[in-house]
Amino acid sequence: MAGSGSAHLRGDAAILSVEDLEVEYHTARGAFKAVAGVSFDLLPGETLGIVGESGCGKSTTGRAVLRLDPIAGGTVRYREERIESASPARMRELRRDMQMIFQDPVSSLNPRRAVKDLVMEGAEIGGVAKKQRELEAPEILTQVGLPSERFAEMLPRQLSGGQAQRVAIGRALAVKPGLLICDEPVSALDVSVQAQVLNLLEELKAKYDLTIVFIAHDLGVVRSFSDNVLVMYLGKTCEFGDSVEVYARPAHPYTRGLLDSVPSPESPEGFTGPALTGDIPSPLNPPSGCRFRARCPIAQDVCAIEEPAMREVRPGQYAACHFPLD
Numbered sequence: 001m002a003g004s005g006s007a008h009l010r011g012d013a014a015i016l017s018v019e020d021l022e023v024e025y026h027t028a029r030g031a032f033k034a035v036a037g038v039s040f041d042l043l044p045g046e047t048l049g050i051v052g053e054s055g056c057g058k059s060t061t062g063r064a065v066l067r068l069d070p071i072a073g074g075t076v077r078y079r080e081e082r083i084e085s086a087s088p089a090r091m092r093e094l095r096r097d098m099q100m101i102f103q104d105p106v107s108s109l110n111p112r113r114a115v116k117d118l119v120m121e122g123a124e125i126g127g128v129a130k131k132q133r134e135l136e137a138p139e140i141l142t143q144v145g146l147p148s149e150r151f152a153e154m155l156p157r158q159l160s161g162g163q164a165q166r167v168a169i170g171r172a173l174a175v176k177p178g179l180l181i182c183d184e185p186v187s188a189l190d191v192s193v194q195a196q197v198l199n200l201l202e203e204l205k206a207k208y209d210l211t212i213v214f215i216a217h218d219l220g221v222v223r224s225f226s227d228n229v230l231v232m233y234l235g236k237t238c239e240f241g242d243s244v245e246v247y248a249r250p251a252h253p254y255t256r257g258l259l260d261s262v263p264s265p266e267s268p269e270g271f272t273g274p275a276l277t278g279d280i281p282s283p284l285n286p287p288s289g290c291r292f293r294a295r296c297p298i299a300q301d302v303c304a305i306e307e308p309a310m311r312e313v314r315p316g317q318y319a320a321c322h323f324p325l326d
Contacts, residue, residue: 006039007310008240008318014041015079015211016065016179022073023057023064032283034060036235037074039310042179047205047212049226049243051219051258055280056232058215059103062181065213066098067091078179096126099172103184105164109156115141116152119170126175136174143207144170145200162193166200173204180205181213186221198225219262223247231255234283234291237310241317251319254292290322298323 006019023035035057042048050058063069065076067083076083081094099122102108109118117124119140120133128136138148144166156164165185172180182201186194198221205212216222222229222243229246231239231254239252250256257276278295281287287294293303302322313324 007312008041009039010041010043013043014077015044016042016213017077018061018065018074019076020074021061021064021071021076023060023069024072027284029284032286033072033235034069034283035064036286038230038232038235038237039074040230040237040240042211042213044178044211045209046228047214047226049222049229050213050215050232051217051222051229052232052238053258053276053280054217055234055283057235058217058232059183061232062100062183062213062215065181066095066100068100096122096175097177098179098181099175099177100181100183101165101168101172101185103187105161105168105185105188106156106159108168109164111156113155114152115146115154115156115159115167116148118156118167119144120174121171122175140170140174143173143204145196146170160193161189162197165189165197169197169200169204173208176208177210179211179213181215183215184217185214187216187218194221201225219247219258231258234280234286236291237320238292239317239319240310241314245314245317249314249317249325251313251317251324252292252321253296253298253325255319256325257295290320 009019019039021035021038022033024031024033038061040048050061052058060069064071071084078098086094116137120137123133141148141151146163146166186197189197204210214222214226226243228241229243230237231252233254238254239246246255247259250259261276276295281294289305290303290308293299308320308322310318310320313319
């Protein structure tokens with residue numbers, strides 16, 4: 001049975017199932033949970049967008065799925081494998097089917113290796129023979145829009161940000177993964193280049209039958225690219241649902257605030273509505289009850305006492321709020 005934070009989980013059909021995930025960091029000032037009970041299911045072929053302000057835990061969630069950050073609690077299941085209890089050797093094997101694209105493409109690439117070697121780096125670690133890698137590299141480069149005859153011998157410093165991100169995408173695809181976790185993959189790119197990379201990901205998703213977790217702070221990007229969206233705040237899930245429905249009729253005040261904070265050239269104030277006010281509380285000392293209550297325009301006494309449970313507010317749309325929006 002789904003717990004209070006996992007009412008939206010969808011059962012055994014999921015290729016990736018995360019339930020009550022916790023990630024804890026230790027600092028000189030004490031320990032805090034960067035992720036505090038996040039749950040979601042991802043069905044084969046779906047794209048899940050995870051959004052929220054900086055520091056909400058969305059990137060940490062993605063890294064924890066691959067156990068790049070330690071899991072302090074909860075369960076992560078991928079194709080019936082329990083990630084949190086897998087041995088280090090087994091995790092190395094599983095990561096061949098679970099690849100990640102990082103925010104800063106240039107820093108994720110070895111500066112001393114040529115592009116043709118970078119795209120096959122994962123395959124090399126996986127034991128693919130050199131002759132096979134040399135045969136596959138030109139095909140991978142062509143698929144990500146970097147013709148081998150021009151780019152194969154280039155070094156990362158000779159690439160633009162968009163080209164470096166295409167190399168990173170090619171490197172992930174070279175090991176033929178089933179799951180792709182994209183951590184802010186276009187945030188460092190110009191708008192025109194963002195569109196190119198997103199279109200490329202869409203094409204490759206269809207070609208390789210990929211399942212994708214797409215992490216971003218840009219709500220417009222997530223809306224156009226994702227089937228479902230999960231909204232996070234200070235390590236918690238606020239809302240989950242179909243991306244079109246969530247954007248059209250947000251149920252959580254935080255989701256509404258995020259949407260209202262999007263710049264709009266048509267508005268005299270420059271935004272679509274009132275921007276979020278106040279600062280994000282420290283994760284070392286989060287508010288009692290609802291973590292968003294200190295910035296929430298409709299908070300009441302119960303919000304300080306009782307943490308809201310995730311519940312269905314409309315068919316297929318879930319929110320953790322005592323007073324969901326109509």
